[in-house]
Amino acid sequence: MTTGTVRLGLLGTADIATRRILPAVSRTPGVTLTAVASRDPARARSVAAAYGAEALPDYRAVLDDPRVDAVYVPLPAALHAPWVRAALEAGKHVLAEKPLTTDPRTTAELLALAHKSKLVLRENYLFVHHPQHRAVAGLIARGALGEIRAVSAAFTIPPRPPADIRYRADLGGGALLDVGGYPLRAALLLLGPALRVAGAVLRTDPARGVDVAGAALLCRDEDGVTAQLTFGMEHRYTSRYEVLGSTGRLRLDHAFTPPADHRPVLLVEGPDGTRRHELEPYDQCAGALQAFARAVRTGESAGGGDDPYGPISTRQAELTADIHRQAQYAVGGDAP
Numbered sequence: 001m002t003t004g005t006v007r008l009g010l011l012g013t014a015d016i017a018t019r020r021i022l023p024a025v026s027r028t029p030g031v032t033l034t035a036v037a038s039r040d041p042a043r044a045r046s047v048a049a050a051y052g053a054e055a056l057p058d059y060r061a062v063l064d065d066p067r068v069d070a071v072y073v074p075l076p077a078a079l080h081a082p083w084v085r086a087a088l089e090a091g092k093h094v095l096a097e098k099p100l101t102t103d104p105r106t107t108a109e110l111l112a113l114a115h116k117s118k119l120v121l122r123e124n125y126l127f128v129h130h131p132q133h134r135a136v137a138g139l140i141a142r143g144a145l146g147e148i149r150a151v152s153a154a155f156t157i158p159p160r161p162p163a164d165i166r167y168r169a170d171l172g173g174g175a176l177l178d179v180g181g182y183p184l185r186a187a188l189l190l191l192g193p194a195l196r197v198a199g200a201v202l203r204t205d206p207a208r209g210v211d212v213a214g215a216a217l218l219c220r221d222e223d224g225v226t227a228q229l230t231f232g233m234e235h236r237y238t239s240r241y242e243v244l245g246s247t248g249r250l251r252l253d254h255a256f257t258p259p260a261d262h263r264p265v266l267l268v269e270g271p272d273g274t275r276r277h278e279l280e281p282y283d284q285c286a287g288a289l290q291a292f293a294r295a296v297r298t299g300e301s302a303g304g305g306d307d308p309y310g311p312i313s314t315r316q317a318e319l320t321a322d323i324h325r326q327a328q329y330a331v332g333g334d335a336p
Contacts, residue, residue: 006293007034009068009092011059011083013043016097017074020126022051024285031293035062059083063090070120070296073097076165077172081106084121088113093120093296095289098181102172104317111310120295123313125185127256129287132264132279133189136243136252139277140190144268145245151190151227152242153183155256156213156235166233167208174210176202176323180231182256184316186241187218187227193315194220195227200327203232216323247271258284 008031010017025031033053038044041055048055056062062071063086070093073083081101087094088110100123101107114121127133140148157179160166166173187195200216213232219225230238239256242249248270254262260283268275 007069009035009062009071012075013038014074028289107317126284130284146247150244153186154230155182156232156238169209183229197322200323202327203330
């Protein structure tokens with residue numbers, strides 16, 4: 001447990017760190033950036049100066065710094081596991097970019113290590129902190145849609161620059177591990193963990209050796225409810241999900257990456273027509289940091305058996321591996 005302000009160390013100056021997370025740190029009470037390390041020392045100095053932090057020579061120096069309570073890890077996916085493990089072994093709480101690791105066994109091992117060490121380890125899916133999803137859950141619980149029959153969710157983005165790490169197989173790239181995690185996490189939040197993979201397709205880029213698009217069908221055996229997931233990084237930007245019930249349908253656009261000033265609208269179609277449920281704007285980046293800092297300060301999920309983040313991250317990693325195993329591969333032929 002940490003009292004007072006949570007002092008954060010940064011391992012790597014990735015785009016998501018400088019564009020979204022660090023600006024949110026600056027507007028979130030109770031969190032401050034203390035130390036920065038990067039493969040590019042000049043970039044580390046520049047980022048540190050912008051936030052009143054100290055640039056340190058390497059990642060290990062951040063982990064060894066007694067002024068640092070927790071670290072944020074925005075490194076490429078394939079590098080998460082060794083540095084998350086090193087941070088936990090150094091006694092630091094960890095906020096790691098998604099995916100937490102690239103395989104379910106390592107995910108489970110790291111969560112178990114955090115539990116044993118009474119440290120907070122969270123996978124940084126920002127959208128789960130947005131109140132719009134609690135509003136959706138409330139409407140479902142009140143029977144606004146009748147009995148749930150199916151969920152469909154999509155997160156797609158336009159092509160990235162050629163050198164983007166998401167095109168690097170050796171760094172854990174690919175659409176499924178990156179954008180595919182969003183609709184999969186949404187399905188888990190809406191339908192619970194008792195989902196299995198009924199089928200999947202991944203479209204590969206043979207020159208790069210990574211999947212660039214895909215879809216998956218999940219099923220809940222107890223009642224036959226399905227979840228259809230679509231993801232990719234060669235598409236028009238799409239960020240939405242729909243919940244189809246026996247008497248109604250709900251649609252949420254801007255489901256995963258809404259700007260802080262966006263006013264969410266839940267569209268609910270039912271026997272009496274369509275109703276708009278307008279919600280207040282919410283800064284989900286700041287909300288995620290507040291939740292992480294609160295957990296660090298209070299110990300609410302530091303080794304606690306009731307922490308929901310560990311089980312859902314583990315189940316997501318298992319389902320992601322199942323999608324890889326069961327997928328039919330297009331364009332590239334056999335699975336890479």
